[in-house]
Amino acid sequence: MRSADERRIKTKRELQAYLLCSKMASSFYRVFLVIISLCVPIYCVSPSCPPSRGSPRLSPTKSTPTSQLSSSNINFAFRLYRRLALKTPSQNIFFSPMSVSTSLAMLSLGAHSATKTQILQSMGFNLTHTPESTIHQGFQHLVHSLSVPNKHLDLKMGSVLFIKKELQLQRNFLDNVKTLYESRVFSTDFSNPSTARQRINRYVEKETKGKIIDLIQDLEPLTAMVLVNHVFFKAKWEKPFNPLYTSKRYPFLVDKRTAVKVPMMHQMEQFAFAVDSELNCSVLQMNYSGDTVAFFVLPKKDKMGQLEQALSSRTLRKWSHSLKIRWIEVFIPKISISTSYDLETILPKMGIRDAFDKNADFSGITKKGFLQVSKAAHKAVLDVNEEGTEATAATATKLTTKSKDGSAHSIICFNRPFLLLIFNKATGTVLFLGKVENPTKF
Ligand SMILES: *[C@@H]1O[C@H](CO)[C@@H](O)[C@H](O)[C@H]1NC(C)=O
Ligand SMILES: *[C@@H]1O[C@H](CO)[C@@H](O)[C@H](O)[C@H]1NC(C)=O
Numbered sequence: 001m002r003s004a005d006e007r008r009i010k011t012k013r014e015l016q017a018y019l020l021c022s023k024m025a026s027s028f029y030r031v032f033l034v035i036i037s038l039c040v041p042i043y044c045v046s047p048s049c050p051p052s053r054g055s056p057r058l059s060p061t062k063s064t065p066t067s068q069l070s071s072s073n074i075n076f077a078f079r080l081y082r083r084l085a086l087k088t089p090s091q092n093i094f095f096s097p098m099s100v101s102t103s104l105a106m107l108s109l110g111a112h113s114a115t116k117t118q119i120l121q122s123m124g125f126n127l128t129h130t131p132e133s134t135i136h137q138g139f140q141h142l143v144h145s146l147s148v149p150n151k152h153l154d155l156k157m158g159s160v161l162f163i164k165k166e167l168q169l170q171r172n173f174l175d176n177v178k179t180l181y182e183s184r185v186f187s188t189d190f191s192n193p194s195t196a197r198q199r200i201n202r203y204v205e206k207e208t209k210g211k212i213i214d215l216i217q218d219l220e221p222l223t224a225m226v227l228v229n230h231v232f233f234k235a236k237w238e239k240p241f242n243p244l245y246t247s248k249r250y251p252f253l254v255d256k257r258t259a260v261k262v263p264m265m266h267q268m269e270q271f272a273f274a275v276d277s278e279l280n281c282s283v284l285q286m287n288y289s290g291d292t293v294a295f296f297v298l299p300k301k302d303k304m305g306q307l308e309q310a311l312s313s314r315t316l317r318k319w320s321h322s323l324k325i326r327w328i329e330v331f332i333p334k335i336s337i338s339t340s341y342d343l344e345t346i347l348p349k350m351g352i353r354d355a356f357d358k359n360a361d362f363s364g365i366t367k368k369g370f371l372q373v374s375k376a377a378h379k380a381v382l383d384v385n386e387e388g389t390e391a392t393a394a395t396a397t398k399l400t401t402k403s404k405d406g407s408a409h410s411i412i413c414f415n416r417p418f419l420l421l422i423f424n425k426a427t428g429t430v431l432f433l434g435k436v437e438n439p440t441k442f
């Protein structure tokens with residue numbers, strides 16, 4: 001049985017007219033930025049704190065392929081997604097799993113005992129099977145790959161530590177943070193929390209080209225360290241949308257009774273598409289220029305819950321294998337997404353408990369004080385719009401000729417809640433993951 005989304009229609013004339021128009025099309029898709037901040041108040045500066053067991057010795061020059069980390073990271077992404085979905089049912093979700101994972105792995109460099117194993121195991125690593133050094137080398141490779149300048153993809157990620165200037169830090173930790181995570185450390189005066197907050201926010205604003213402002217609303221008086229992790233991502237569709245075809249007020253069904261009006265982009269092109277009859281959903285994959293793709297996943301009515309439960313690296317692989325390129329008419333809402341999470345309330349439920357309470361052991365960061373993570377704020381901003389690369393017009397011209405056989409095409413319309421996943425193929429990581437429940441509520 002075919003769903004309404006897969007109606008097949010003959011539209012030779014429409015198609016030709018459309019493709020002619022799309023020669024002039026310019027389109028675009030932008031995704032920005034994610035932030036994680038971890039504020040670590042110092043609760044005791046007593047000599048009785050546990051002695052450091054020494055930081056891991058890592059060879060910064062030898063990197064292992066990130067593929068080893070890929071499925072752990074993907075599964076972590078989906079587990080975190082389910083936690084967020086549980087916390088805010090029927091609401092929009094959007095975050096950068098890659099960013100969260102990288103920050104946590106970096107934090108684990110300074111952790112010892114259960115604090116460390118909880119972080120790494122909750123991220124999906126089997127420490128018997130995968131040595132810690134392999135994990136960090138994998139992240140080193142990941143961070144490095146994503147930071148290499150690429151003309152197709154504007155992706156800029158960074159991690160920065162703001163540390164109380166009085167705190168004596170472990171040399172080994174600083175070195176590893178710098179070499180493995182290409183991270184920076186700023187000695188910061190936290191005696192005036194308001195000034196420190198402004199300094200951090202100004203830094204983040206500058207790094208994110210003004211896309212994330214006022215990241216930190218308030219800092220506790222006892223804050224000793226803030227870890228900020230940010231990603232700036234701006235990519236263009238390989239096959240852009242023509243803004244002339246964007247409907248200004250298209251109904252989007254938030255639930256059975258409620259519709260909101262959204263700008264709806266529209267184009268007919270060749271895209272990779274699959275129907276997952278097991279999970280009752282349709283999967284559309286759209287290429288960005290470069291090595292990154294977006295998956296738009298549309299479950300049948302009332303099947304969102306089952307889809308969310310089934311998300312895993314295996315599911316993603318299954319979709320990738322079943323995708324077939326075909327002519328398809330797509331309707332995708334133009335959206336601006338902005339979300340914030342306090343991960344310190346969510347990560348403990350995923351098993352990362354000690355890092356956030358009095359059992360924390362961050363003696364790898366400093367021997368002279370007790371540290372615990374008091375805040376882990378995460379903010380993600382995404383713009384979805386029509387833009388693409390100029391090179392795309394040439395592709396569209398070629399396709400006009402091909403379409404002269406008058407082939408039928410499918411339609412997929414994202415006019416009800418759907419999932420969005422932005423995947424970097426080069427590193428096998430989920431850059432962004434989210435659910436659009438109501439495009440007007442971001
Ligand atoms: C971890 O890996 C080892 C060796 O591959 C295996 O024996 C063990 O069962 C794994 N542990 C978990 C919790 O998966
Ligand atoms: C997307 O990009 C891949 C190469 O990375 C290419 O093989 C594929 O044909 C592209 N898909 C479409 C629909 O153009």
Ligand SMILES: *[C@@H]1O[C@H](CO)[C@@H](O)[C@H](O)[C@H]1NC(C)=O
Nearest residue numbers: 277278279280303306307310
């Ligand atoms: C998908 O739909 C079919 C037919 O409606 C149903 O039998 C099956 O249980 C559904 N699967 C899920 C995971 O909901």
